[in-house]
Amino acid sequence: MAIIINLDRILEERDMKSNELAEMVGITTANLSILKTGKAKAVRFSTLEAICQALDCQPGDILEYLPD
């Protein structure tokens, strides 16, 4: 997959658990899991904004492009 989600790494750096992030962002843990595992087809700007706000990071820290 070309787009890699680095949420796990950032969560570990921030010493935060998935359910805490899900609660802060306002999405279900199931949806967060879909995002983390790279199964998501799209991410809303509002979700991305909330995640960046909760983790105090930039979108580029979460999303990474890797050529195939």
Added chain:
Amino acid sequence: MKNDSIKILKGLLYVSLALSLFTALVSLGFAITYGFFNTYDLNTDIELLFPITSNTTAVVQFLYSMLLYLGISLIVWLLLKIVASFQNNKFFTKYQIAGFNLLGKLIIWLSIIDSFGSFFMRIIFRSRLELKLEISTFWLFIAIGAFFIVLSKIFEKAYQLKNDSDLTI
């Protein structure tokens, strides 16, 4: 679709299913009666595709009629299953896509089989060659079958869109 309208539709389909199964059963009964009990009567008023002129014509016609009604029962039963799957607002599932596709194909095949069956039975039993090019029930059923196939394609597209929507976080 509201659950009430689904219930009404299901009720109507149950009645249709019961009627078509009953007709198939009656046809089978007549076929057995004519086939095994030699009750052929020249004064009979029963006429299906052609007048009953012997026990063989009667048995063949009633068996043919039974098979057609069994096919219709299968179609109604399948439609019933699809309508039932709409309950609890479950739309655009793989089951519905496959169901609509199968339903359309069954309707088209049954119409073609019926058309050919009647054509050949007319040749055999009446020694008459008939070709109908009018807008008949045959084309109507072909159109209905094609409609269900198109509906299945639409549901397939909607299923993909729904999946994409569900996977948008």
